[in-house]
Every structure is written in C-alpha cells, then in structure tokens.
Amino acid sequence: MAFNHKHILGIEQMSPEDIALILDTAESFKEVSLRPIKKVPTLRGKTIINVFFEASTRTRTSFEIAGKRLSADTVNISASTSAVVKGETLEDTARNLEAMKPDIIVMRHSCSGAPHYLAERCDFSVINAGDGAHEHPSQALLDILTMRQHKGQIEGLTVAIIGDITHSRVARSNVYALHKLGANVRLCGPGTMLPPGIERLGARVFHRIEDAIHGADVVMMLRIQQERQGKTMLPSLREYAMFFGLNPERMKLAKPDAIVMHPGPMNRGVEIASSVADGNQNVILHQVENGVAVRMALLYLVSGGEKLEDSAQ
Amino acid sequence: MAFNHKHILGIEQMSPEDIALILDTAESFKEVSLRPIKKVPTLRGKTIINVFFEASTRTRTSFEIAGKRLSADTVNISASTSAVVKGETLEDTARNLEAMKPDIIVMRHSCSGAPHYLAERCDFSVINAGDGAHEHPSQALLDILTMRQHKGQIEGLTVAIIGDITHSRVARSNVYALHKLGANVRLCGPGTMLPPGIERLGARVFHRIEDAIHGADVVMMLRIQQERQGKTMLPSLREYAMFFGLNPERMKLAKPDAIVMHPGPMNRGVEIASSVADGNQNVILHQVENGVAVRMALLYLVSGGEKLEDSAQ
Amino acid sequence: MAFNHKHILGIEQMSPEDIALILDTAESFKEVSLRPIKKVPTLRGKTIINVFFEASTRTRTSFEIAGKRLSADTVNISASTSAVVKGETLEDTARNLEAMKPDIIVMRHSCSGAPHYLAERCDFSVINAGDGAHEHPSQALLDILTMRQHKGQIEGLTVAIIGDITHSRVARSNVYALHKLGANVRLCGPGTMLPPGIERLGARVFHRIEDAIHGADVVMMLRIQQERQGKTMLPSLREYAMFFGLNPERMKLAKPDAIVMHPGPMNRGVEIASSVADGNQNVILHQVENGVAVRMALLYLVSGGEKLEDSAQ
Numbered sequence: 001m002a003f004n005h006k007h008i009l010g011i012e013q014m015s016p017e018d019i020a021l022i023l024d025t026a027e028s029f030k031e032v033s034l035r036p037i038k039k040v041p042t043l044r045g046k047t048i049i050n051v052f053f054e055a056s057t058r059t060r061t062s063f064e065i066a067g068k069r070l071s072a073d074t075v076n077i078s079a080s081t082s083a084v085v086k087g088e089t090l091e092d093t094a095r096n097l098e099a100m101k102p103d104i105i106v107m108r109h110s111c112s113g114a115p116h117y118l119a120e121r122c123d124f125s126v127i128n129a130g131d132g133a134h135e136h137p138s139q140a141l142l143d144i145l146t147m148r149q150h151k152g153q154i155e156g157l158t159v160a161i162i163g164d165i166t167h168s169r170v171a172r173s174n175v176y177a178l179h180k181l182g183a184n185v186r187l188c189g190p191g192t193m194l195p196p197g198i199e200r201l202g203a204r205v206f207h208r209i210e211d212a213i214h215g216a217d218v219v220m221m222l223r224i225q226q227e228r229q230g231k232t233m234l235p236s237l238r239e240y241a242m243f244f245g246l247n248p249e250r251m252k253l254a255k256p257d258a259i260v261m262h263p264g265p266m267n268r269g270v271e272i273a274s275s276v277a278d279g280n281q282n283v284i285l286h287q288v289e290n291g292v293a294v295r296m297a298l299l300y301l302v303s304g305g306e307k308l309e310d311s312a313q
Numbered sequence: 314m315a316f317n318h319k320h321i322l323g324i325e326q327m328s329p330e331d332i333a334l335i336l337d338t339a340e341s342f343k344e345v346s347l348r349p350i351k352k353v354p355t356l357r358g359k360t361i362i363n364v365f366f367e368a369s370t371r372t373r374t375s376f377e378i379a380g381k382r383l384s385a386d387t388v389n390i391s392a393s394t395s396a397v398v399k400g401e402t403l404e405d406t407a408r409n410l411e412a413m414k415p416d417i418i419v420m421r422h423s424c425s426g427a428p429h430y431l432a433e434r435c436d437f438s439v440i441n442a443g444d445g446a447h448e449h450p451s452q453a454l455l456d457i458l459t460m461r462q463h464k465g466q467i468e469g470l471t472v473a474i475i476g477d478i479t480h481s482r483v484a485r486s487n488v489y490a491l492h493k494l495g496a497n498v499r500l501c502g503p504g505t506m507l508p509p510g511i512e513r514l515g516a517r518v519f520h521r522i523e524d525a526i527h528g529a530d531v532v533m534m535l536r537i538q539q540e541r542q543g544k545t546m547l548p549s550l551r552e553y554a555m556f557f558g559l560n561p562e563r564m565k566l567a568k569p570d571a572i573v574m575h576p577g578p579m580n581r582g583v584e585i586a587s588s589v590a591d592g593n594q595n596v597i598l599h600q601v602e603n604g605v606a607v608r609m610a611l612l613y614l615v616s617g618g619e620k621l622e623d624s625a626q
Numbered sequence: 627m628a629f630n631h632k633h634i635l636g637i638e639q640m641s642p643e644d645i646a647l648i649l650d651t652a653e654s655f656k657e658v659s660l661r662p663i664k665k666v667p668t669l670r671g672k673t674i675i676n677v678f679f680e681a682s683t684r685t686r687t688s689f690e691i692a693g694k695r696l697s698a699d700t701v702n703i704s705a706s707t708s709a710v711v712k713g714e715t716l717e718d719t720a721r722n723l724e725a726m727k728p729d730i731i732v733m734r735h736s737c738s739g740a741p742h743y744l745a746e747r748c749d750f751s752v753i754n755a756g757d758g759a760h761e762h763p764s765q766a767l768l769d770i771l772t773m774r775q776h777k778g779q780i781e782g783l784t785v786a787i788i789g790d791i792t793h794s795r796v797a798r799s800n801v802y803a804l805h806k807l808g809a810n811v812r813l814c815g816p817g818t819m820l821p822p823g824i825e826r827l828g829a830r831v832f833h834r835i836e837d838a839i840h841g842a843d844v845v846m847m848l849r850i851q852q853e854r855q856g857k858t859m860l861p862s863l864r865e866y867a868m869f870f871g872l873n874p875e876r877m878k879l880a881k882p883d884a885i886v887m888h889p890g891p892m893n894r895g896v897e898i899a900s901s902v903a904d905g906n907q908n909v910i911l912h913q914v915e916n917g918v919a920v921r922m923a924l925l926y927l928v929s930g931g932e933k934l935e936d937s938a939q
Contacts (some may be wrong), residue, residue, distance in 0.1 A: 033726075033727040034727065035671070036671070037670060037671030037672075038671045038672070038673060038699075038727065038729075039670070039671040039699070044350060044352070045348070045349070045350030045351050045352040046350075046351070047351060047378060047381070047382075049374070057703055057719070057722075058722055061675070061701055061703060061723070061726065062726060064701050065673060065699070065701060065726050065728075068673070068699040068701070069673075069699070073351075073352070073378070073381040073382070075374055075377050075378060075381070077370055077374060087539055087578065087580055088577070088578035088579065089581065092577070092578065092579055092581075093370070093578075095598055095601075096370075096371055096577060096578075096598070096601050097374070098598070099598040099599075099600075099601035099602040099604075100346075100374065100375060100378050100601065100602070100604070100605050101346040101347065101351065101602070101605070102378075103351075223712075226712075226713055264714070264718070264722060265712045265713065265714035265718065265719075265722075266714065266718055267713055268715065268718075285721055285722070285724070285725045286725075287725075288721075288722050288725035288726065289725040289726070289727070291725075291726070292726050292727070357663060357665070358661070358662070358663030358664045358665040359663075359664070360664060360691060360694070360695075362687070386664075386665070386691070386694040386695070388687055388690050388691060388694070390683055390687060400852055400891065400893055401890070401891035401892065402894065405890070405891065405892055405894075406683070406891075408911055408914075409683075409684055409890060409891075409911070409914050410687070411911070412911045412912075412913075412914035412915040412917075413659075413687065413688060413691050413914065413915070413917070413918050414659040414660065414664065414915070414918070415691075416664075
C-alpha cells in the first residue's frame with residue numbers, strides 16, 4: 001500500500017488507510033529500539049531539523065531519537081536562539097532553512113496552522129509536532145497504536161477524553177482519528193473548557209466525569225496547564241481535582257478491562273490520582289514507547305519509504 | 314593549489330588565491346547537499362565544537378549541517394550554559410576545550426579579536442563565525458560566491474553596501490574581499506553609522522542611497538538592529554526606511570541586471586521592501602544555500618584537505 | 627577482571643579494584659582522542675541521554691564527546707526545556723525517558739541522591755554527573771588518574787584539598803577515592819565551609835592553608851562560588867584569597883615536586899593565583915584531557931564492556 005503524503009500536518013487530512021499504514025509501519029519499527037544495536041541505515045544522509053518554537057522535552061527527544069535510530073542527521077533549533085526573536089517572519093525563517101536542503105522539518109509552534117503555512121511554501125517535508133490548540137498528529141497516532149495494541153481494534157471502542165478540550169491539540173487530533181476509525185468519542189470537562197460545536201467532529205459532550213467514564217473502554221486524561229489556574233477558566237486545582245480528576249472510585253465506572261491514558265507531563269493529584277496513574281490499568285508508558293516507533297514511521301513514510309523490507313528487517 | 318591557513322579568522326589575512334580556492338572548493342561541495350544521501354566521509358572521526366557566545370540560528374545551523382554532511386562529530390555550546398557565566402576567562406574556557414582534543418572550534422563572540430586570541434594560544438583550528446563588529450568571513454565568502462555565480466567574476470563589479478556600516482562585521486569582511494578581488498565598493502548609511510576613515514579599506518562613501526545604488530551591479534542591504542532604535546544613531550525605523558530603505562523605485566537606479574543581497578534576518582519594510590526582497594533580482598536564498606557549501610569548504614580546508622578527489626566526487 | 631556495576635552513582639560504592647579497572651580502561655581509551663580518526667565503533671547503536679538539570683559546559687561537553695568517540699547516539703536535555711518546569715516529578719520524567727529505550731542516562735541534578743533514586747527504579751544505566759553537594763564520581767576518577775600518572779601510585783600520597791568542603795561534591799568524591807586507595811587526605815577551608823564530622827571519612831582537618839599544604843604531594847584547590855560572597859559563609863573574595871588562596875609562597879611549603887590541581891572553572895586571583903594556575907607544577911589541563919578518557923571508560927564499562935580488545939585497539 002502506498003503512502004501519498006509528503007507532510008504530516010494533522011489527522012484531519014488522513015484516511016483510515018493512511019492511519020493503518022502508519023501504525024503497521026510503527027509496529028515493524030518497534031523492535032529496532034529493542035535490539036542491542038538500535039539503529040537501521042534507512043535515512044542515512046538525510047537531514048532532519050527539529051524546530052521547536054515552544055519548549056518540549058518529550059516530543060523533541062522522541063523525534064530526535066527516532067531520527068537517530070534511522071541514521072539521519074538531526075539538528076535542533078529552539079525558540080530562544082531563533083531568528084524569530086530578531087524580527088524575522090516565519091516564512092523567511094523557513095525559506096532560510098529550506099536553502100540548507102533539509103529533508104524534513106519537525107515543527108512545534110504556538111500558532112495553529114503554522115506547519116500548514118510552511119508546507120504550502122517550502123520544498124521539504126513538514127511534520128507537525130503540535131501547532132497551537134489545533135493538532136498534534138504524532139501524539140494521536142501513538143495513542144491510537146496503544147489502544148489498538150491493548151484492545152485489538154478501534155472500531156466500536158468507547159473512548160472518554162477528560163480535561164481542557166478547548167486548548168488541547170491532543171484531544172482534537174484524537175477526536176479526528178477515533179471518529180474516522182469508528183470509535184465512540186466522549187468529551188468531558190468544565191464548561192469553560194468545552195468548545196461550542198465540538199459535537200460536529202463526531203463526539204458526544206458530557207458535563208459530569210462519571211457519565212463520560214461510565215462503560216468506557218479507554219479513559220484519556222488531559223494535562224491541566226497550571227498557569228491557567230486562578231483565571232476565569234479554572235478557579236482552583238483542588239476544585240478541578242474534585243470535579244474532574246480521575247480517582248479509583250471513578251475508574252470503577254469504566255469497563256473492568258478499561259485502560260487509562262495520559263499524554264504527559266502528568267500533574268499527579270490534579271487531573272489524575274497517583275494510584276490510578278501507577279495502577280495496573282494505566283498504559284501511559286506504552287504510549288511513550290510507541291511514540292518513538294510512530295515517529296520513526298512518520299519520518300520514514302514522508303521520505304518515500306520504499307526500502308523498509310531491506311533496512312528494517 | 315595548497316591552502317596554508319590553519320585558521321579562518323578574517324578575510325583581511327587572505328590572498329585572492331585563497332579566496333578563489335575556497336570558492337572553488339565550495340562549488341565542488343554544493344552537489345553533496347543535492348544528493349539523495351547528503352553525506353561524504355571526508356571528516357569522519359573529527360570533532361567540531363560550535364561555541365556561540367552570541368545567539369544565532371542560521372550561522373550555527375549552517376555550520377552544524379556542514380559538519381554533519383562531512384561526517385564529523387559536532388558538539389554545540391551556547392553562551393547561556395557556558396562556564397563564562399561562572400567567571401572563567403576566555404583563555405581558560407578555550408584551553409579546557411583544547412584538552413578535549415577537538416579538531417576545529419567554530420566561534421562567535423561579541424568581542425572583536427576573540428577568535429584570533431584563541432588561534433594564537435590553542436592547538437585546534439579556529440573558524441571565526443563572527444567577532445564583534447570586526448569580521449564574519451564565512452558570510453563574506455558566501456556573498457562573494459553568490460556574486461561570482463550570478464556575475465561571472467568579481468573584478469570590475471560595482472557593489473553598494475547600505476546600512477549600519479559601523480557595526481557590521483558582514484560589511485567589513487565584504488569590503489576586504491571585494492577590494493582584494495578588484496570590485497568597486499560603495500558604502501552608504503546614516504552619518505552615525507559610517508565609521509570615519511573607512512575609505513582606507515578601499516571603499517567610497519556615499520551619503521544618499523540613490524547615489525550609492527546608481528549603476529551598481531550588486532546592492533547589498535544590511536540588517537538594521539532594531540534595538541538601536543531611539544538611541545542617538547537611529548531616530549526611528551520609519552525615517553530609516555524613508556531615507557535608506559531599498560524600494561522598487563530606488564532599485565531602478567541600479568543596472569537592469571543588478572542583484573539584491575541581504576545577510577538576514579531581514580526586517581521587511583525597514584531596510585528592504587518586501588517587493589524587492591521577493592523580487593526577481595533577489596539572490597538572498599542563494600546566499601544561504603551557498604552558506605552550507607562554503608562552510609563545508611572551510612571545515613575541509615582547515616583540516617588539511619588532501620582527499621577531496623576521493624571523497625567528494 | 628570484571629566490572630559489576632550497572633550504574634556509576636558515586637565513589638563510595640566502589641572498591642579499589644573497581645577504581646583501578648576504570649583507570650586502566652581510561653588509559654587504553656586515551657589514545658583514541660589522539661588518532662586522526664578519533665572514533666571507535668564500540669557503542670554504535672547505543673542511545674545516551676545527557677540530562678543536565680544544572681548548567682554545565684565542561685562536564686556535559688566531555689560526556690558528549692566521549693559518547694560520540696564511542697560512536698553512540700547522544701541526545702541532550704537541559705533544565706530549561708525540561709518537563710520538570712511543567713510540574714512533572716523526577717520519577718515520571720525518568721520513566722518517560724526509559725520508555726524511549728536509552729542505554730545510559732548521564733544526569734546532573736541539584737538534589738543529592740537524585741541519580742540513585744532513578745537507578746533503583748529504571749532499566750537504563752545511570753551515570754551521576756554531579757548530584758547536589760554529594761558526589762561527582764567522574765571528576766574524582768579523572769583527578770585520581772591524573773595523580774597516578776604524575777605520582778605513580780596513590781598509596782602514601784599526601785593530598786591537600788582546599789576550599790568550600792561543605793558544598794563540594796568534588797571534594798567528597800575525592801575523599802572517598804583517596805581514602806580507599808591509601809592516600810593521606812587533608813581538608814582545609816574557612817570554618818563555615820568545613821562540615822562537622824568530615825574526619826569520619828578518613829580525612830584530617832586543617833584550619834590554616836599553610837599547615838594543610840606543608841609537605842603535600844598534591845594540592846587541589848576548589849572553586850569558590852562567587853554567588854556566596856557577602857553571605858555569612860564568605861565575607862569577601864579578597865579576604866578569601868588572603869587567607870585561603872594558593873600563591874607561589876604558599877606553594878613552596880609543599881614538596882618540591884608537588885602538583886597543583888583544580889576542577890575548574892577557576893577564579894584566578896581568588897582561590898588560585900594566575901602564576902600558580904599556569905606554573906609548571908599545574909596539571910589542570912591534564913585533568914580535563916583525562917576527563918574524556920575516564921568518561922569513555924565509564925560509558926563503556928556500564929554497557930557491559932566485553933569487546934575492548936577488538937574495538938579500541
């Protein structure tokens with residue numbers, strides 16, 4: 001099956017077949033990270049630039065490790081050293097990078113649509129590593145891979161996503177993916193954190209966490225950004241934990257074999273109790289592990305991906 | 314022809330033959346960045362440390378990519394993590410790096426002469442990536458290469474350099490190079506930005522941009538550092554644009570086939586109008602593209618450079 | 627002889643045989659950095675993550691160069707980009723890194739015991755690159771290697787360590803190592819910088835620098851952290867230099883062939899006079915040079931270390 005995308009901008013543009021191909025490719029790359037020599041020559045001589053206009057540990061590290069395990073040359077640019085602080089436009093920054101002939105730019109940006117803007121204008125492949133409150137496709141793909149590994153298939157699953165839906169690119173990308181693959185998606189959070197009209201994306205909205213979790217196969221908790229505390233959206237972390245935090249009693253409302261997910265970094269005791277985060281239903285670290293494999297798959301597929309049989313086997 | 318320089322400190326020390334050899338070597342490296350596998354084994358097992366005491370995206374990234382495409386191991390050190398903030402002298406920092414046996418240190422420093430100071434005292438090769446308001450030789454070399462590609466030869470060209478000449482290491486290195494190669498150099502900027510005595514370097518000084526551009530083959534605009542606005546040197550950006558900005562009308566004064574250059578990052582609407590920056594006379598991105606090739610050539614030549622036929626062909 | 631440690635947490639846990647094996651391995655790696663191609667394939671395909679929660683130039687660079695010369699893939703994470711600033715626990719950060727399947731985490735942390743905490747909980751090898759005021763084992767090992775090279779053996783040496791003993795992980799690791807190997811250790815500093823009970827580690831305490839240095843084979847000066855000046859511990863740098871700084875007159879009290887050491891970065895004119903720092907008894911840059919070799923040895927030994935004969939010879 002062929003992968004026809006030069007860029008990975010969001011899940012919204014993907015077909016169910018695209019998603020399946022990415023997940024299957026990621027599965028085949030997973031064992032590379034378990035070998036004594038964790039490296040295949042697949043992308044040798046390719047240049048990948050990780051441009052992170054917002055700080056990130058795990059996503060940047062995950063992409064960097066994925067690139068290195070494929071033998072690509074990886075270069076990091078962070079916001080603080082960027083020419084943007086000298087008043088350069090995003091397009092000029094991108095065209096300057098383009099002139100250095102990179103193969104792939106992995107970009108995180110605080111503005112929704114920034115990666116799309118570049119993809120339309122530049123030669124290199126763009127992978128969106130999170131754009132504003134819009135999409136975070138590699139996160140959703142690793143989430144879906146984790147669900148598929150634990151639940152066999154996505155179709156028919158009931159997935160509850162709890163938290164600040166409005167500002168969550170993780171939620172948005174997951175809603176797109178889950179809806180395309182036939183899952184029942186439930187969204188829940190304080191009224192100030194639920195965007196009006198979100199039902200149009202194929203999700204049902206719940207106002208009580210108990211109703212959202214009830215009978216779910218997957219409970220995905222979103223990170224509360226503590227800097228919003230005290231603003232109108234979030235009166236206090238204690239209240240948030242009381243009304244929307246995942247604790248063992250609430251978890252009992254889900255199916256007995258339900259799994260608990262979180263994109264990290266976690267605020268233990270706020271959106272998730274430690275006993276749940278560390279409990280035997282949590283698959284949080286499987287998500288991170290799948291992250292490297294999914295990112296290897298994305299880097300490989302946007303590069304053309306013809307030689308998987310030779311190099312990764 | 315042999316290259317006898319262990320260091321690249323400035324254009325001032327170079328002969329016309331040195332410059333020609335660097336440009337020819339850069340030309341032969343350009344195609345490496347266009348290959349499917351953008352990498353030659355030329356500097357395998359060499360250690361290059363990029364020490365940037367001033368922030369930079371494009372120069373550091375360009376050197377890092379150049380080093381990686383030559384298969385060197387590259388290590389980055391930035392000002393904020395540097396021992397300098399703990400009160401160490403530059404010489405002690407350098408001697409500490411020297412003890413780790415690097416082959417090349419690429420250094421940007423806010424003090425003029427800092428790379429020369431190290432070159433006299435340390436074993437490794439030093440490449441000056443910009444020292445204060447003194448020199449930025451790799452920038453001038455990529456500028457000259459770009460002019461040579463578009464104009465055939467440098468001798469006899471009329472090159473107008475417009476902006477803050479006093480604080481521009483780019484201008485200074487270009488004046489040295491252009492004068493050595495037989496170009497006619499014109500410098501223009503507000504009186505506060507023109508150093509007295511600059512004519513001694515072989516340039517003519519103009520006070521009106523129209524006069525400087527008139528009949529020029531090359532118009533090189535310098536970046537205005539916005540942080541100087543409101544100080545005595547620069548009353549306002551609007552006035553600067555009005556009196557010294559490059560716009561389409563002024564560009565008509567140059568030769569019909571003149572090229573427009575800018576070292577970046579650009580302040581669109583200040584020193585250069587967007588219609589000129591994006592117009593068909595601009596070669597700004599050719600400059601950046603040549604930057605990687607020139608830096609590959611510099612890294613290669615200071616390393617001894619005996620094996621170009623074998624590895625880069 | 628076998629090396630049975632998966633982690634390098636501190637000198638306290640090491641036997642004299644462990645230390646000897648590390649030093650011997652480091653000696654055999656030293657020549658790698660002197661080759662034209664400074665690289666052995668020993669750790670090809672291994673992933674090393676340098677996690678520095680405190681800024682550092684020399685230690686991070688030394689570990690990064692050591693990793694690259696062993697052909698490992700190295701990834702850097704610094705405090706400012708870390709998820710820790712988003713409220714994540716150290717254990718969660720570590721488990722996330724673990725899920726990306728690194729082989730070795732090199733960690734510097736401001737809290738004593740942080741590396742031990744991870745080593746108990748995670749799969750990867752941990753190398754302590756400095757934890758609070760506790761230990762800095764790679765520094766002590768390179769110090770001991772330097773002493774052994776200059777003095778033949780450690781047993782019976784008289785080593786004076788002068789400075790802020792209380793806050794120095796360098797001092798603590800050296801005291802452990804020197805005591806295990808049979809040296810006579812003397813500690814000296816202002817009363818506020820000498821922890822009560824330090825004699826239990828096998829050292830003698832001196833209050834006058836002249837007494838501490840008298841007849842010593844090795845004089846090791848510690849860095850004064852200038853930010854403590856004006857606090858209760860340190861009235862002024864001038865007074866410190868007067869009472870505890872190493873100058874040529876004081877150095878005459880040591881044995882004629884005594885060596886001078888400093889872990890860097892140095893405050894010239896404070897804890898050490900420039901004439902001593904640059905004098906012919908100083909071995910300060912030998913320490914740094916040995917640093918890369920010792921770190922190569924540590925990375926190699928915690929990785930299993932079976933193939934040294936094949937790859938490093």
